[in-house]
Amino acid sequence: MRQVVDVAEFLHCPGLILDVRSPGEFFQGHIPGAQSFPLFSNDERAEVGTCYKRQGQETAIELGLAIVGPKLAGFVTQAKALAPDRRVRLHCWRGGMRSNSMTWLLETAGFQVTLLRGGYKNFRHWVRSTLATPKTLAILGGMTGTGKTEILAALAEQGEQVLDLEDLANHRGSSYGSLGLPAQPTTEQFENHIALVWSQFNHQRPVWIEAESRRIGLCRIPDEIFQQMLQAPVLQILRSRPKRIEILRQVYGSVKPEQLIEATERLRKKLGGLRTQQAVEAIHQGDLTTAIDLVLDYYDKTYTHDLQRRGVPIHSIDIADASPATSATLLMEKTQDWLITSQTTPIATTAT
Incomplete structure (x- = not known):
């Protein structure tokens, strides 16, 4: 069963951190030590976002599935190489569909996954609170x-x-x-x-x-x-x-x-x-x-x-x-x- 934890616990849990946001989001800022593991490329993320705004959530989800589908086996192979112990921590921007989709895939492949509640957005709130x-x-x-x-x-x-x-x-x-x-x-x-x-x-x-x-x-x-x-x-x-x-x-x-x-x-x-x-x-x-x-x-x-x-x-x-x-x-x-x-x-x- 997956764990969903707050920032303080997430930072101390075992396992490599996989950041499934786009490369552009990762470059702007990420949890130190995290590995970029994007569900979508920068262009793909922009395409899905535009579809969501123009045609709605359902159509955007279908587009996302069409983009991600051919990549599924590759994600599992890459994750096994990065985390041979099959134990990872994982997050997206705010703990939504991207992280949940990747969690489902990796758990199906036998990984133990710890999710960050509220995603990277919640981590940034923790940063501001900590600095103060x-x-x-x-x-x-x-x-x-x-x-x-x-x-x-x-x-x-x-x-x-x-x-x-x-x-x-x-x-x-x-x-x-x-x-x-x-x-x-x-x-x-x-x-x-x-x-x-x-x-x-x-x-x-x-x-x-x-x-x-x-x-x-x-x-x-x-x-x-x-x-x-x-x-x-x-x-x-x-x-x-x-x-x-x-x-x-x-x-x-x-x-x-x-x-x-x-x-x-x-x-x-x-x-x-x-x-x-x-x-x-x-x-x-x-x-x-x-x-x-x-x-x-x-x-x-x-x-x-x-x-x-x-x-x-x-x-x-x-x-x-x-x-x-x-x-x-x-x-x-x-x-x-x-x-x-x-x-x-x-x-x-x-x-x-």
């Missing part, structure tokens, strides 16, 4: 090149709760942020990933998040999370400018010069014509140190402006040449006092 759940945040600040990403990873390795937004967005949050990284997800898919991570955090412990602008590349941070970020204390790490340039050289040193130049040209209005031309020429000459130094002034001013607008306690610590692991340990030692102090301190302070 408040947490205690520790915002990790620091100018470009201070190594915040590596420190976040070290914090996670040492057992801290970390939400790495740039990792989930496949972007480092600057004009150069997409270089060397996979394509970004849609904002909807970005939200889905965040919600799954967010739901696993213990609300009694702080969650570390890097200070970010509202957008990371093309991905928009959910308002529910971003508003919490704006109100949380900032734990700002400091490094010397030469050390920051060294770190950025390590990050972007293997990127093709033409890609670096294209990213620099996107900043022309903000950098100014002369500074942009100087940076581009330095890249042509293989002098990344000079190019990075020229661009850093703009990013430093932008970072300082954004930080000052927050109006929250800012606690700074100079980590000099410390490794990510050492920096993480130092931050963990300081965090508890900082978070307690931030509840009663109305203006920025500096801790060393």
Whole structure:
């Protein structure tokens, strides 16, 4: 007998998740880890939808059956290859005909199927509700090149709760942020990933998040999370400018010069014509140190402006040449006092 369960239980049930919506729907957003298993192609879904609007439900159902009929054996063969244990979780948009039809087919073929009540639409309601759940945040600040990403990873390795937004967005949050990284997800898919991570955090412990602008590349941070970020204390790490340039050289040193130049040209209005031309020429000459130094002034001013607008306690610590692991340990030692102090301190302070 099939199981029909709510989102929280569905996410923890055994079995591969099969998403029977069209490829286009899946691309826009899906449950992380799900496998696209479309009942209809994009064109077929559009054809059935048009038929429904023009000729009614009965005719649309007949058309759908005519389209799907020749595919039935193929669906079973594909499902067996994807889930050899014949145990799957399955959903469509709202738990309607598509998921019920596929469930009937797979159960007939001997599969154990768990259905998501309300389908992907219900999952998206769960996402919004989950993102709105408040947490205690520790915002990790620091100018470009201070190594915040590596420190976040070290914090996670040492057992801290970390939400790495740039990792989930496949972007480092600057004009150069997409270089060397996979394509970004849609904002909807970005939200889905965040919600799954967010739901696993213990609300009694702080969650570390890097200070970010509202957008990371093309991905928009959910308002529910971003508003919490704006109100949380900032734990700002400091490094010397030469050390920051060294770190950025390590990050972007293997990127093709033409890609670096294209990213620099996107900043022309903000950098100014002369500074942009100087940076581009330095890249042509293989002098990344000079190019990075020229661009850093703009990013430093932008970072300082954004930080000052927050109006929250800012606690700074100079980590000099410390490794990510050492920096993480130092931050963990300081965090508890900082978070307690931030509840009663109305203006920025500096801790060393």
